[in-house]
Amino acid sequence: MNEYDCVCVYSGGLDSATMLADSVERYGADRILALSFCYGQRHKKELNYAANLCIEYGIDWKEIDITSINQLLPGSALTDDVDVPEGHYAEDTMKSTVVPNRNAIMANIAIGAVVAYGAVVLRLGVHAGDHPVYPDCRPEFIAHLEALAKVANEGFIKNTFYIDCPWLYVEKSDIAARAVDLGLEFDMTWSCYKGGEHHCGRCSTCVERLEAIDLAGYSSIDTTRYEDDQYWKEVIANANN
Amino acid sequence: MNEYDCVCVYSGGLDSATMLADSVERYGADRILALSFCYGQRHKKELNYAANLCIEYGIDWKEIDITSINQLLPGSALTDDVDVPEGHYAEDTMKSTVVPNRNAIMANIAIGAVVAYGAVVLRLGVHAGDHPVYPDCRPEFIAHLEALAKVANEGFIKNTFYIDCPWLYVEKSDIAARAVDLGLEFDMTWSCYKGGEHHCGRCSTCVERLEAIDLAGYSSIDTTRYEDDQYWKEVIANANN
Numbered sequence: 001m002n003e004y005d006c007v008c009v010y011s012g013g014l015d016s017a018t019m020l021a022d023s024v025e026r027y028g029a030d031r032i033l034a035l036s037f038c039y040g041q042r043h044k045k046e047l048n049y050a051a052n053l054c055i056e057y058g059i060d061w062k063e064i065d066i067t068s069i070n071q072l073l074p075g076s077a078l079t080d081d082v083d084v085p086e087g088h089y090a091e092d093t094m095k096s097t098v099v100p101n102r103n104a105i106m107a108n109i110a111i112g113a114v115v116a117y118g119a120v121v122l123r124l125g126v127h128a129g130d131h132p133v134y135p136d137c138r139p140e141f142i143a144h145l146e147a148l149a150k151v152a153n154e155g156f157i158k159n160t161f162y163i164d165c166p167w168l169y170v171e172k173s174d175i176a177a178r179a180v181d182l183g184l185e186f187d188m189t190w191s192c193y194k195g196g197e198h199h200c201g202r203c204s205t206c207v208e209r210l211e212a213i214d215l216a217g218y219s220s221i222d223t224t225r226y227e228d229d230q231y232w233k234e235v236i237a238n239a240n241n
Numbered sequence: 242m243n244e245y246d247c248v249c250v251y252s253g254g255l256d257s258a259t260m261l262a263d264s265v266e267r268y269g270a271d272r273i274l275a276l277s278f279c280y281g282q283r284h285k286k287e288l289n290y291a292a293n294l295c296i297e298y299g300i301d302w303k304e305i306d307i308t309s310i311n312q313l314l315p316g317s318a319l320t321d322d323v324d325v326p327e328g329h330y331a332e333d334t335m336k337s338t339v340v341p342n343r344n345a346i347m348a349n350i351a352i353g354a355v356v357a358y359g360a361v362v363l364r365l366g367v368h369a370g371d372h373p374v375y376p377d378c379r380p381e382f383i384a385h386l387e388a389l390a391k392v393a394n395e396g397f398i399k400n401t402f403y404i405d406c407p408w409l410y411v412e413k414s415d416i417a418a419r420a421v422d423l424g425l426e427f428d429m430t431w432s433c434y435k436g437g438e439h440h441c442g443r444c445s446t447c448v449e450r451l452e453a454i455d456l457a458g459y460s461s462i463d464t465t466r467y468e469d470d471q472y473w474k475e476v477i478a479n480a481n482n
Contacts, residue, residue: 035313062313068306072276072354100356104349104393108342113313115341135395144392148385152345154376 004060005031007113008123009106012036012050014209016125017189018175019166020053021182023123029058033113037106040067049190056188064109072100103136104145107163111149120158122149127167127175129208139168172208173215180218187224201226207235245301246272248354249364250347253277253291255450257366258430259416260407261294262423264364270299274354278347281308290431297429305350313341344377345386348404352390361399363390368408368416370449380409413449414456421459428465442467448476 006027010016023032036050047063054061107124114122126137135141146163167175179186191209192199199206210232213222247268251257264273277291288304295302348365355363367378376382387404408416420427432450433440440447451473454463 063309064312065309066307066350068304069350069353071303071305072350072357100397101349101353101390101393104389105346105353108345108349109307109310109313112310112342112346116313135397136393138392141389141392144385144389148345148382148389149342151379151382151385152342152377156341156376 004033004117004119006033006121006123007110007117007119008032008034009110009125010034010036010050010054010061011125012046012048012053012189013125013191013205014179014186014189014212015127015167015172015175017049017053018179018182018184019123019125020057020059021184022166022178024057024059025182027121032059033117033119034059034061035106035110035113036061036063037109038063038065038067039102040070045192045195046190049188053188062113064106066105066109069105101136103134103141107145108149111145111153111157114149114161115153115156118158120160120162122161122163124163124165125167126165127172128169129172142168171215172212176212176216176218180216180221186213186218186222196227198225198227201228202231207232211236245274245358245360247274247362247364248351248358248360249273249275250351250366251275251277251291251295251302252366253287253289253294253430254366254432254446255420255427255430255453256368256408256413256416258290258294259420259423259425260364260366261298261300262420262425263407265298265300266423268362273300274358274360275300275302276347276351276354277302277304278350279304279306279308280343281311286433286436287431290429294429303354305347307346307350310346342377344375344382348386349390352386352394352398355390355402356394356398359399361401361403363402363404365404365406366408367406368413369410370413383409412456413453417453417457417459421457421462427454427459427463437468439466439468442469443472448473452477 006023008016008020008023010020020034034050034054036047038044038047051061051063103126107122110122113119124142126142142163142165149161149163150157176186190199191205193203193205194200201210206226210226210229213219247264249257249261249264251261261275275291275295277288279285279288292302292304344367348363351363354360365383367383383404383406390402390404391398431440432446434444434446435441442451447467451467451470454460
């Protein structure tokens with residue numbers, strides 16, 4: 001059986017890709033298991049990006065299919081035929097993209113991997129910007145998750161196990177800056193909720209990504225192709241009025 | 242969207258089938274959603290039993306496929322080509338059937354259903370006899386799970402939500418007696434780890450089932466067919482020496 005020190009939940013997006021690059025620096029690529037979850041996204045694009053970056057870094061990668069849970073989850077914009085909301089990452093539009101308890105489900109599967117492989121750290125890419133809208137991205141959630149993992153797997157999980165969320169108190173623009181420090185090209189990551197050939201530039205994650213890269217001062221080196229690379233400015237200007 | 246008051250995690254086995262029958266009495270069949278998990282069991286027999294009993298009671302039932310997690314879980318007797326251990330439900334043989342964090346994974350998916358359908362109670366069929374061997378069957382685990390569910394889904398889960406484990410402090414023989422009280426026939430449930438036409442009578446769950454039904458004083462009305470209905474007595478006699 002392979003053994004790893006670090007299990008990363010990794011979506012292929014900017015936050016978790018930067019966490020993965022940071023993990024390579026910290027643990028070494030051969031000590032990391034990266035897990036990506038397929039939950040019936042409209043497209044597999046972000047999973048392809050996830051797989052490719054792991055090949056690039058030489059990290060073992062597994063795709064876990066939890067599509068079956070969608071039977072339980074009516075009305076999600078990510079998985080059903082509801083329109084993906086455009087615009088700012090604001091509370092109202094975000095709620096429709098929340099699959100109930102999704103982070104807890106994925107984290108608990110990853111904890112299963114931690115136990116199976118004797119890892120000591122689980123890394124999750126949740127970041128500060130998500131707190132107001134996703135209750136399962138808050139520090140209190142992470143603390144409860146870690147406590148549950150220890151109780152649920154007593155005698156099977158390492159006593160030194162902990163959950164590390166390097167972006168928990170970090171703004172997305174600082175994550176974008178860290179990506180550049182680590183030599184991670186933005187166009188090796190996929191953020192868009194839509195499944196087009198290129199990033200749409202208009203959905204809430206595209207707007208958030210473009211804003212963060214701009215705030216970090218790295219728009220000029222972002223080689224990602226966006227169908228619309230101007231719309232986000234309008235959204236931000238409106239949000240600030 | 243359908244709404245339910247009660248979500249039951251239901252395997253098709255004696256404990257959870259009795260919990261389901263008890264739930265019908267308590268909540269009414271039309272207020273219950275029963276969830277069964279497929280995690281690559283050697284056989285689908287227990288899922289067929291699960292489906293059939295739900296039809297009998299008129300309970301909505303969904304099968305959730307989490308087979309994909311087996312990629313993470315080497316060496317499990319339930320899911321890999323490891324021999325199913327025979328004999329008493331003792332600590333050493335039990336450990337090989339534990340899929341890391343499995344109860345937490347299934348419970349968190351069920352909590353997703355609780356949130357999606359606005360239910361107030363999640364029922365799990367874990368019972369007292371499991372505590373010594375499965376850390377994720379202990380009261381402390383259930384308390385942590387409930388706390389996590391509330392934190393992870395704040396604003397989305399009912400404030401009155403709780404996890405109810407009716408068998409948490411109950412011996413398996415009392416569960417067997419309760420099944421009879423509720424009019425649940427033993428042969429409407431499937432316990433055997435093996436996928437034969439009938440219960441094998443020799444694997445640890447068959448031994449545990451036969452012992453419990455005997456202790457309850459109901460062996461004479463158990464119409465379940467066992468390939469070997471004597472072996473368990475030998476196992477119990479040896480365990481008591």
